Amino acid sequence: MTxxxxxxxxxxxxxxxxxxxxxxxxxxxxxxxMTAFDLPQDAFEVVVIKVTGDAVxxxxxxxxxxxxxxxxxxxxxxxDGSIDIAVHSMKDMPVDQPAGLLLDTYLPREDVRDAxxxxxxxxxxxxxxxxxxGTSSLRRKSQILFRRPDLQIVEFRGNVQTRLRKLGEGVAxxxxxxxxxxxxxxxxxxxxxxxxxxxxxxxxxxxxxxIERRGSDSRAAEMLAAIHDGPTGDRLAAERAFLAALDxxxxxxxxxxxxxxxxxxxxxxxxxxxDGSECLSDDAEAPVEDGADLGRDMAARLLAxxxxxxxxx
Numbered sequence: 062m063t064x065x066x067x068x069x070x071x072x073x074x075x076x077x078x079x080x081x082x083x084x085x086x087x088x089x090x091x092x093x094x095m096t097a098f099d100l101p102q103d104a105f106e107v108v109v110i111k112v113t114g115d116a117v118x119x120x121x122x123x124x125x126x127x128x129x130x131x132x133x134x135x136x137x138x139x140x141d142g143s144i145d146i147a148v149h150s151m152k153d154m155p156v157d158q159p160a161g162l163l164l165d166t167y168l169p170r171e172d173v174r175d176a177x178x179x180x181x182x183x184x185x186x187x188x189x190x191x192x193x194x195g196t197s198s199l200r201r202k203s204q205i206l207f208r209r210p211d212l213q214i215v216e217f218r219g220n221v222q223t224r225l226r227k228l229g230e231g232v233a234x235x236x237x238x239x240x241x242x243x244x245x246x247x248x249x250x251x252x253x254x255x256x257x258x259x260x261x262x263x264x265x266x267x268x269x270x271x272i273e274r275r276g277s278d279s280r281a282a283e284m285l286a287a288i289h290d291g292p293t294g295d296r297l298a299a300e301r302a303f304l305a306a307l308d309x310x311x312x313x314x315x316x317x318x319x320x321x322x323x324x325x326x327x328x329x330x331x332x333x334x335x336d337g338s339e340c341l342s343d344d345a346e347a348p349v350e351d352g353a354d355l356g357r358d359m360a361a362r363l364l365a366x367x368x369x370x371x372x373x374x
Contacts, residue, residue, distance in 0.1 A: 165289070174256055
């Protein structure tokens with residue numbers, strides 16, 4: 062069957078959140094599709110969809126529902142046909158998709174590291190005892206408290222621009238952002254120190270863009286296949302299997318990172334008590350094709366070591 066390409070009169074609709082970073086990711090997706098199929102920009106329409114996670118800024122994510130808050134309304138639009146594909150930050154994605162939707166396309170992964178941000182360029186180790194650090198991530202909060210239990214953590218939500226404004230207002234002395242987001246927004250002027258994964262393991266799928274589609278949409282499947290990055294898919298298969306087996310959500314501090322060298326995949330994972338009092342980690346390798354099994358096995362080992370009530374602290 063011949064692929065029917067979109068036209069300016071009948072554009073391919075790309076659904077996204079409305080933050081500057083989300084729009085940059087949608088525009089990258091559009092640009093790659095334009096190049097792959099030699100299409101003009103107006104053969105695509107970027108559709109901004111307001112999601113609950115962006116609308117509610119005055120409460121922690123765990124109080125209002127977790128990761129689905131950044132995807133639910135976009136997936137509803139995908140299911141009802143209002144959009145053709147949805148572009149997501151993969152670290153925000155639940156491990157299960159609604160019936161009828163598939164998430165099987167990933168763009169080449171950006172920098173996976175966390176960025177430690179202060180307006181005067183300090184490092185985490187430079188902060189004075191009792192300094193206030195702002196973050197909305199339970200993973201980052203737990204990791205910080207594990208390393209620096211003397212620091213104070215405050216809730217810190219919003220896009221990159223909002224968080225920088227809060228630093229300027231003195232709400233916190235420092236915060237964390239993803240290096241990937243800063244790179245995609247070309248914000249080289251933001252003072253930050255990249256934190257090596259050996260020092261602070263990132264969130265599962267950090268730095269990766271995922272594209273979701275309807276399982277029945279063969280045109281979207283064929284178009285997306287042209288821009289899918291296989292190595293990123295291999296890495297995320299292991300990381301997300303690890304997350305799924307741990308029942309990961311915004312209410313559980315989990316970190317994980319897969320890397321590939323030749324035909325071998327290395328997975329590093331960790332779980333933490335929510336108060337940062339304990340961190341359990343694991344590191345293992347397997348053939349790339351066995352990445353998902355490696356992730357599930359690692360999760361099982363960590364859960365066995367943790368015992369009941371580990372995440373309740």
